Amino acid sequence: MIRLEPRERVPIWLAGIAPIVAIIVTLVLCSALILWAGEPVFQSYLLLVEGALGSKFAISETLSRATPLIFTGLAAAVAFRAKFWNIGAEGQFYFGALAVTWIGTGLFSLPPVLMIPILFLAGAVAGGALLYVPVVLKTRLNVDEVVTTLLLNFVVILLVSYLIEGPWKDPMSLGWPQAAPIIEQGELPKLLERTRLHLGFVVAIVAAIAVWFLMKLTVWGYEIRAVGFNAEGASFAGISINSTVIRTALISGGLAGMAGVSEVAGLKGYLTLDLSPGFGYAGIAVAMLAQLHPLGVIASAIFLSAIFIGADSMSRSSDVSSYIADVVTAVSLLLVLLSVMLVRFRVRWS
Template sequence: MLFKLEPRGGISARMVYLTPLLAVGFTLVVGAALFAALGYDPIHTLKVFFIHPVNSVQGLAELGVKATPLILIGLGLAVGFRANVWNIGAEGQLTLGAIAGGGVALYFYDSNSPLLLPAMMVAGVLGGMAWAAIPAFLKTRFNTNEILTSLMLTYVALLLLAMLVNGPWRDPDGYNFPESRIFSEAATLPIILEGTRLHLGAAIALLVAVILWFLFSRTLFGFQVRVIGQAPAAAGYAGFSQKKMVWISLLLAGGLAGLAGLVEVAGPIGQLLPRISPGYGFTAIIVAFLGRLHPVGVVLAGLLMALSYLGGESAQIELGLPVAMTGVFQGMLLFFLLASDVLVTYRLRLLPGLKRRAGGV
């Protein structure tokens, strides 16, 4: 038996925005089945996974904390993905942002200046940009594939961070644990909701989303991004430079990923550790696509993915489910999203018992 994908005529605009919801629905159904197969009450488990984490102010604030880096990175990636620039190395750019911004915090450890935090943010952005500039240079100069270079640089960045916190930046009073000093008050992001961990970074992420939405919908820049992504030859005709766009989109995504890294170390973490992110840089790829590469969608998708992190923790604590459950849910979400995208564009047809393969057209 053979399957054949046939293009459907038109794709309704509604379906484009409906598929993320469909994907969420499928994920819940299959997730419930999975829990049942493991011998857990599916309804209760789903409740523990998706409702318990956010049934208090505290929980909602935690959701914001987790969503902040995802949204920041997802917004940057969405720009590049629209322009067909495939930056897969946001995790590394995040790490470099944390190193650069954290480095400023450690260097000015005794400072109480109100300028310290802004300086750290600038350093974080520049750190991420610098890391993203490497694949940008390689691509524009030598035509290398940015998917590979940006991804491989991630591992270099993680090792660099490990080297620093194990060596020169290790806390002198830290009993030889591979951690930096805990940042001073002036180097820590202010809390915006008393009694929780919700920090200024969340507000920054929303602000960035608004700015990008404006850039996308109303400015020449957003138009260029879309033309370059959809029709490179037409972009050349209009005079939009593809090389410039590779640079801009990598620097933008790198800068935002760097900011996300800084926000993590200057916010909930408060110091440099060998491991500062549970893979936000990779999860943000899902966030960007789940959010339809649209700033508003990215914010919603970021919240959803943050919930999957919290749900994984809560299921681990309350029910003793393995933490890998988080990854399973995130993976299913992406899988169902891609699958429903395909099925919205194409219709599946069964070709019963063909004797001979139909020739290509």
């Protein structure tokens, strides 16, 4: 029989090495699927790594795909830290995208130095505003936020659908359901020539550092952590739970909204309904994989993005389906969570 016993002291090397081992085990486990597809394991993984990191273009693709994941991952990491279960990053993402489309397609025009910050701000405000509804319902009426944030996703997506099929439809789009493009002053500059990597990546990194700073070194961060770890204890110490949760929600929603800004103004140039292949939900996986650590979010977002980009490329040049990326994501998430448990507990066989 297997038994778990808590460890009194966790060695630092163990805590550091555990997620890496988890990733390696993930790749070993997933190689069974590659064998099943009839391809050589080592070469397939090599193709995957090459596709994700093998060239300047590959790296730029990986990083630009990681950009929205960093934002949504941070959104989940901040909210989950306070045990506020924001499952609505997808909706907040699109709300941010709506805000940037409304403001950035000719409402007014300013030089890029002003325009771009305003766009990000607008997206953040929109994302935060959307999450304000569930958080007020939670703090005032104790309505479960998992349900409200999740369901709001569908409301927002239907709203986007209505707008880009109707009033906001771009007359120049030859009938495609998409909004008008962002004006030139609002476009995020590319970081590398002839790639899709844009300024949004830098903003995401800065956001991650800012969130890390906020959580670690400010009173707000203290309060968010305190409320998440032990709401009753935090309240006894004089921390207002409701205002902390509301603050957390505004930050979380704002970060998810910025993801929408970054995708519209940086990558695609206009709003469509396929802007996000589930970035909001993937953000949860990113945050969990990073164990809610803001800087870890950068690494886990890049990791997951590399798996997807690499798997896409691998599936183009071999018989392994790109769906392997989903399997790798899922397995790595499970194994990293398992490794976290094994770091905290010791396994005994008897």
